[in-house]
Amino acid sequence: xxxxQNYVCxxxxxxxxxxxxxxxxxxxxxxxxxxxxxxxxxxxPKGASLMALRDDPDRLTTPMVRKDGKLVAATWDEAFAAxxxxxxxxxxEHGRESLAMxxxxxxxxxxAYMAGFPMLFATLGTPHLYTAGTLDHVPKLLTCEEMxxxxxxxxxxxIDRMDYLLIIGGNPIVSNGSLWLATGFRKRHQAMQARGGxxxxxxxxxxxxxxxxxxxxxxxxxxDSWFLLGLLHVMxxxxxxxxxxxxDHLSGLEEVRAIADSVSLEQVSGxxxxxxxxxxxxxxxxxxxxxxxxxxxxGATTQEHGTLTSWLIEVVNIVAGNxxxxxxxxxxxAPAFAANTRGKPxxxxxxxxxxxxxxxxxxxxxxxxLPVSCLAEEIETPGDGxxxxxxxxxxxxxxxxxxxxxxxxxxxxxxxLLCFDIYVNETTRHADVILPGAHAFQKPFYGIFSLNYGxxxxxxxxxxxxEPGADAVSDWEILLQxxxxxxxQGRLDAAGLKAMEDTVIRGVLTEAAADEYGIADGLDxxxxxxxxxxxxxxxxxxDAGLRTGxxxxxxxxxxxxxxxDKVIAEPDGLDLGPLVPRVHEVLRTQSGKVELAPRRFVDxxxxxxxxxxxxxxTADGAVDAGDGLVLIGRRQARSINSxxxxxEPLAKGKFRCTLQVHPDDxxxxxxxxxxxxxxxxxxRSIETQAEISDEVMPGVVxxxxxxxxxxxxxxMAVAAKSPGVNVNILMDENRLEALTGNAILNAVPVTVSALx
Numbered sequence: 001x002x003x004x005q006n007y008v009c010x011x012x013x014x015x016x017x018x019x020x021x022x023x024x025x026x027x028x029x030x031x032x033x034x035x036x037x038x039x040x041x042x043x044x045p046k047g048a049s050l051m052a053l054r055d056d057p058d059r060l061t062t063p064m065v066r067k068d069g070k071l072v073a074a075t076w077d078e079a080f081a082a083x084x085x086x087x088x089x090x091x092x093e094h095g096r097e098s099l100a101m102x103x104x105x106x107x108x109x110x111x112a113y114m115a116g117f118p119m120l121f122a123t124l125g126t127p128h129l130y131t132a133g134t135l136d137h138v139p140k141l142l143t144c145e146e147m148x149x150x151x152x153x154x155x156x157x158x159i160d161r162m163d164y165l166l167i168i169g170g171n172p173i174v175s176n177g178s179l180w181l182a183t184g185f186r187k188r189h190q191a192m193q194a195r196g197g198x199x200x201x202x203x204x205x206x207x208x209x210x211x212x213x214x215x216x217x218x219x220x221x222x223x224d225s226w227f228l229l230g231l232l233h234v235m236x237x238x239x240x241x242x243x244x245x246x247x248d249h250l251s252g253l254e255e256v257r258a259i260a261d262s263v264s265l266e267q268v269s270g271x272x273x274x275x276x277x278x279x280x281x282x283x284x285x286x287x288x289x290x291x292x293x294x295x296x297x298x299g300a301t302t303q304e305h306g307t308l309t310s311w312l313i314e315v316v317n318i319v320a321g322n323x324x325x326x327x328x329x330x331x332x333x334a335p336a337f338a339a340n341t342r343g344k345p346x347x348x349x350x351x352x353x354x355x356x357x358x359x360x361x362x363x364x365x366x367x368x369x370l371p372v373s374c375l376a377e378e379i380e381t382p383g384d385g386x387x388x389x390x391x392x393x394x395x396x397x398x399x400x401x402x403x404x405x406x407x408x409x410x411x412x413x414x415x416x417l418l419c420f421d422i423y424v425n426e427t428t429r430h431a432d433v434i435l436p437g438a439h440a441f442q443k444p445f446y447g448i449f450s451l452n453y454g455x456x457x458x459x460x461x462x463x464x465x466x467e468p469g470a471d472a473v474s475d476w477e478i479l480l481q482x483x484x485x486x487x488x489q490g491r492l493d494a495a496g497l498k499a500m501e502d503t504v505i506r507g508v509l510t511e512a513a514a515d516e517y518g519i520a521d522g523l524d525x526x527x528x529x530x531x532x533x534x535x536x537x538x539x540x541x542x543d544a545g546l547r548t549g550x551x552x553x554x555x556x557x558x559x560x561x562x563x564x565d566k567v568i569a570e571p572d573g574l575d576l577g578p579l580v581p582r583v584h585e586v587l588r589t590q591s592g593k594v595e596l597a598p599r600r601f602v603d604x605x606x607x608x609x610x611x612x613x614x615x616x617x618t619a620d621g622a623v624d625a626g627d628g629l630v631l632i633g634r635r636q637a638r639s640i641n642s643x644x645x646x647x648e649p650l651a652k653g654k655f656r657c658t659l660q661v662h663p664d665d666x667x668x669x670x671x672x673x674x675x676x677x678x679x680x681x682x683x684r685s686i687e688t689q690a691e692i693s694d695e696v697m698p699g700v701v702x703x704x705x706x707x708x709x710x711x712x713x714x715x716m717a718v719a720a721k722s723p724g725v726n727v728n729i730l731m732d733e734n735r736l737e738a739l740t741g742n743a744i745l746n747a748v749p750v751t752v753s754a755l756x
Contacts, residue, residue, distance in 0.1 A: 006033050006571035008462045009047040010109035010445045012640050013453075014039070014176035014183045016047050017460065017572065025466055027051055027441055037458045037573035040184035042176065045638050045650055050440055052647045058716055059422050060436035062471075071424060071431065076473045082433050084485045086416045090389040094415075098388040100128035102372065104395020105136070105641055108449040110437050112538050113393055113420065115448060116479035119504060120391070123487035127356035128378070128387065131369040132395055132641075135402075136298060137179060138740045139306035141367040146598040147314055149349050149588025151367040152452045153331060153340045155317065156180040157293045158579055159188045159455060161327035163197040164285055164292035168224055168313065169299020169746075173208040174637050178297050181332075181447075181454040186212070188455075200282060202227060202274075203299060204632055205660070205702055206695040218697040221630050222747030223272045224296070225305045225608060227279065228312035230268030232260035234283035235319050242287065242321035249346075249583055252597030256315055259597075259605065271612060273697075286320040291327025293317055299632070303746045305608055307739040311601045318596060323583065330579040331586050332454045335552075335562060336545030344517050345585035346592055359385045363741045371741035372401045373733040379410040389416040391482075394437075396642045398427040399708055402731035402743050403682065408711070420478070423646065429713035435482070437475045442468040446542050457551070457576035461542070461567045476501075476538040505529065505544050512548035519554035519561065520547070528555045539564060551576055604739055629665065631681065631748045632696075633705045633727065642706040645719040657724025658691035660702040661752065666692045671754045679703070681730035681750040688725045690754075701752060703727045705745070 002023045009016045017036025021029035030050060032043035053059065063079035064071045074082070090098060101121050107113045121129055133141065141151035148154075157165055159182055170178070172185040182188055189199055189212065201210040202219050210216035219227060235241045236257050243250055265276035272279075286292050294316050300309045314323075322328035333341060339349070355364040360377045363370065375397065378387045390411070398408040404426075411417060411430040419428040422436045437443070445462045468474065473481075480500050484492045492500065506525060513523035520528075528547075532540045543564035547553050553561030567574050589595055638650045645651055659679060661671055671677055673692040678685050679701070688703065696702050708726025709719035728745075735744050 005465060006036070006462070007465070008445050008447070008460050009050070010440050011046045011050075011643075012175075013108055013178060013181070013447075013450045014044070015181065015447045015450050015460070016043050016176070016183055018043060018047055020465070022465065027054070027465065033572065035572045036460075037575050038181065038183050038454070038456070038460065040187045042184035042187065044176070046640060046644055049644070049647045049649045052649050054439050054441060056647060058424075058646055058718075059439070060424070060434060063436065064424065064431070064434040066432045071429070071434065076471070079433050079435060080481055080485065080491050083418060083482060084490060086432055087389060087418070087485065090416045094386070094388045096125040097127070097385050099124050099126040100130060100375070100378070100387050100390050101126070102375070102390065102392040102395050102397055103129070103131045104393060104397070105132045106394035106643060108447075109445075110394065110475050111444060111446050111448060111542070112475035112479055113437070115538060115541060116476065116483070117393055120479055120483045120486060123483045124391070127365070129365070129368060129370060130372045130375050130397075132372065132397075132400065133369050134371045134373070134741060135302070135400060135743045135745065137301050138366050138369055138742045139301040139310045139737060140179060142307055142740050143310040143314060145367055146601065147311070147589075147595050148586060150340050150586070152338060153586050153588070154179060154453060155314070155323060155329035155331050156453055156455060157182070157295050158291075158327050158330045159192060160578070162192060162291050162293060163195065163327065164200075164289035165192070165197070166200045166202070166282060166286065166294045167209060168202045168227070168294065168296040168309070169301075170295055170297030171207040171209045171635050173212060174635050175297070177453070177455070179453050180295060181450045198285070204697050204700045205634060207634070217274050217278060220271070220273045221632050221700060222303045222305065224300055224303070225308040225312055225605070226268050226271040226612070227274060228309065228316055229260060229263050230265055230272070230276075230279040231283040231286065231316050232256065232312070232319060233263050233265065233268065234280045235287055236260045238284070240284065240287035241319045243318060245321055245325055246318060246323055246583055246594060249587060249594050250318070251591055251593035251595055255597040255602065256319070259602070263609075286316065286322065291325070292320065293322045293329040298635070299746055302633075302743065304737065304744050306737045306742055308601065308605055308608060311598070315596060318594065324581045326578070326581070331582050332452060332579060333457060333550055333582065334451045334454070335457070335459050335576075336542070336549040337448060338452060338549075340586040340588060341550040342511075342515050342518060346587045348590045348592060349588035351590070359383070363736070366740045371736060371743070372397055373736055373741065373743050375401065376403070376407040376410040376733065379413060388414060390414055391418045391420075392427060393420040396425050396427045398430070399425070399642045399726055400706065400728060402728055402733040402745070403684075404726055404728040406733065418482075424713070424715035425642070426709070426711045426714055429711065435478055437478070438468045438472060441465040442472075443475055444538065456578055458573040459546070459551075459562065459567050459576065460573040461564065463568065474537050501540070502529070505532070505541055508541065508544045509548065518548065519550070519552050519558050523548070523555060531555055535564070600739065607738075629699055629701050629750050629752055631679070631727070631730065631750045632700060632702050632746045634660070634702045636704050639704075639706055645707070645709060646716040648718055651718050651722060655689060655722060657704060657707040658689045659752070660691050660693045660696045662696050662698045662700065663692055663694060664698045665701070666690070669752060669754060671752070676755040678753050678755055679730060679750050680752075681748055682732040684729050686725040686727070686729050687755065701750065
């Protein structure tokens with residue numbers, strides 16, 4: 001019997017809606033769901049490869065435990081026993097501060113992991129939380145925390161009503177809107193163009209998005225902050241600034257005006273390589289177009305001035321009058337678990353305690369996250385607090401961190417390494433225990449992370465399509481069991497796990513009942529627990545969050561409100577309407593205002609301006625084809641970080657781990673298309689294939705992230721056939737973004753030479 005079923009792809013934060021063809025319980029075909037209210041029928045190669053992932057012989061389906069130095073298949077009981085024994089030994093000998101956790105980007109694709117990792121981290125009792133966010137978007141999180149009071153209070157382009165969009169260092173044609181759930185971006189962009197709208201892209205590479213834009217301008221890598229200062233200069237100079245929409249909620253305007261007045265267009269043009277008239281035209285368009293905005297992504301955050309760039313993007317949007325306006329930059333309202341939907345609107349959040357700092361370098365946690373660039377030294381360096389045990393969830397830091405070979409070696413010295421993963425990869429090959437999650441078709445999905453960035457208020461949920469098998473353990477049960485072991489309770493039976501789950505859900509309901517401004521104020525927790533019924537797995541937890549969230553039914557207080565059952569009944573998505581202005585309710589700063597000029601941002605901007613203010617008006621170390629080169633990354637549709645290279649449908653085709661080099665630089669360095677080159681940086685070198693391309697500007701070379709699958713002990717046969725090289729070998733783990741400790745992965749100085 002053949003039937004169609006809708007499903008939400010969990011692979012990346014785009015969460016495309018899929019239509020699955022199911023025959024006798026088995027998925028036989030995948031296509032985009034044309035009726036999905038978020039992705040509009042879009043599907044990317046990764047979502048189309050879910051069947052290949054299901055059938056990959058290298059995908060782990062049972063736990064792996066190290067015995068006599070080798071990773072061997074084990075039962076779940078054996079795996080949990082090994083965790084209890086070996087994790088307990090580390091705690092007994094070295095204490096809980098010797099433990100750390102690393103959260104990878106792919107965690108967002110497993111609802112149980114996304115919901116449960118804070119529980120597991122709390123039971124470990126350690127302050128050491130390292131994340132892939134410090135290789136990516138922590139500058140954006142800090143910006144939102146400083147300006148709006150919460151790291152997830154992040155305005156996104158309201159593209160479905162927008163008429164002018166400026167993108168800096170983002171590529172949503174490929175990503176479909178990272179930190180911006182604008183899945184189906186191509187269709188959304190085409191609709192914007194059809195109503196006369198314009199897309200402008202600022203990027204050192206002519207990306208896939210730049211190719212469809214109305215205008216693309218090359219910019220010297222690392223100078224985005226200067227470009228944004230130029231926009232502000234024109235806005236204030238020409239009397240274009242308009243903050244009337246948020247003036248009652250704004251602090252720091254005059255300080256920003258003084259900074260903008262202190263620069264000139266000539267100076268900005270010298271720094272960025274963008275003509276002054278182009279900068280002025282963009283500034284005028286942002287102010288003159290009623291529905292406009294600026295969006296920046298990974299190219300903006302993973303540079304030396306990533307936080308300054310993220311901050312100045314917000315400032316430009318505010319000064320141009322585009323914040324909290326339909327068709328401008330708007331604040332999504334997540335339907336569950338969002339701090340800016342709880343408590344008194346526009347009220348100060350709690351004062352955070354001083355952040356924990358790493359032992360060796362003294363780097364502080366930012367938004368609770370420690371720089372993964374510091375992880376190797378914390379493992380290597382003897383003394384009190386030396387890390388001896390590590391848990392990784394859906395991440396591959398041995399490949400993705402700066403100077404990754406150093407961390408790869410450090411992992412070998414750990415007393416205990418537990419990995420939640422479905423492959424024996426560059427990181428998990430060092431593990432003592434690997435716990436594989438269920439395949440996507442065997443587990444439910446709800447976008448806990450992505451819905452903080454939705455371009456529209458739509459809720460979607462996918463139930464598991466099939467049971468994982470009699471001997472399998474659900475992702476949610478795995479998290480509960482490991483958390484119980486970490487807390488010292490030991491392994492729990494079914495009744496014990498149920499009691500632990502009840503405690504977690506009661507915590508959600510108790511917090512909601514105490515919120516006098518929420519829909520569930522005064523909720524009878526016992527009665528609500530009974531109303532949740534006996535939903536399987538994580539569904540009771542999700543239902544509790546949705547029913548006490550801003551759209552929820554409050555367990556009867558708002559009968560027309562949202563429940564998980566109502567979401568399940570709408571397989572194309574439960575549409576709650578477009579984004580609405582809500583700056584008056586989301587602010588959680590101590591002042592109750594949008595902080596336009598946070599002191600440490602202003603101070604760091606002055607440091608940047610003083611360092612870059614050379615006599616000739618060009619950036620210190622600026623790109624010049626007669627001097628050195630700088631390296632930038634690039635995103636590819638057929639991979640996401642190090643994931644996907646082991647699937648034949650994604651790996652096939654031309655070799656993609658190439659170094660893009662501009663023709664002028666290729667001529668100067670005697671590099672031929674397809675020839676091998678050596679790239680040197682941070683005292684290390686890699687060798688790869690050159691691709692001569694005018695998609696990069698002169699003086700810039702580009703190599704994708706996530707390759708280098710050539711480590712002994714990894715078990716990824718397809719990836720090993722075409723391993724590529726790991727660009728992170730060239731990244732300096734000691735060179736971090738000043739305000740966050742985020743890794744600097746773009747505008748990295750390198751030299752390139754042709755090989756015979």
